[in-house]
Amino acid sequence: MAAASPLVADLEWATGLMHPGRVVVTRRLSDMVETYEDEAAVAAALGDDPLIYEAYECEGESETPTAPGELVFRTTVIYPGTIGDEYFMTYGHDHVRPSGEVYMGLAGHGQIIMQLQSGEVQTAEIVPGRCVYVPAGWSHRTINDGGEPFVFLAVYDAAAGHDYGAVATRGFAARLYRGPAGPQWSPPQPTTSTAA
Ligand code: M6P
Ligand code: ZN
DSSP states (O other), rough: OOOOOOOEEEEEETTEOOOOOOEEEEGGGOOOOOGGOOOHHHHHHHOOOOOEEEEEEOSSSSSSOTTTTTTEEEEEOOOOOTTTTEEOOOOOOOESOOOOOOEEEEEEEEEEEEOOOOEEEEEEOOOOOOOEEEEETTTEEEEEEESEEEEEEEEEEEEEEEEEEEHHHOOSOOOOEETEEEEEEEOOOOOOOOOO
């Protein structure tokens, strides 16, 4: 197989836009109605069908790599908003080929939920400059729990593949709600911070 070509792009941290770049994911509410618990709130919001999130990749002279051993880097912007008491979030996925992923916050404030098949859950806040490693085997979803666009960079195995099946059938074991005192996991999750 021919070697992939190096790619160079400039990232706008505030927006996630890459130059040169292209949109690779666009999800509106209508693309993910089953994600939200409050069916009446979903029905009410579907008229406007808000843009929940987008993802961008850089556009090089060559295609985005797909071969094992190569890496993909992608920015995602989750817009601020709620459906009922749930914040705008990604659909969430597993990797078809077991492999890890690195997230780094660029702008705004969000959280990530990671879940093993055993049901074990871990959550972490993501702020600009914070990196989270999602090991192989953990389903993952990110959520914007702030008032600004939540922008992050993800780097993962080019051959990882996205598997949405498990998230569609069993969902995640915890949900993040807008509570009177701020974002609140249900069931409650320990506050995860950086190792001291
Ligand atoms: C991150 C990465 C991508 C993913 C995107 C949107 O950028 O994890 O691989 O595609 O978020 O998440 P999802 O695929 O769950 O819609
Ligand atoms: Zn992933």
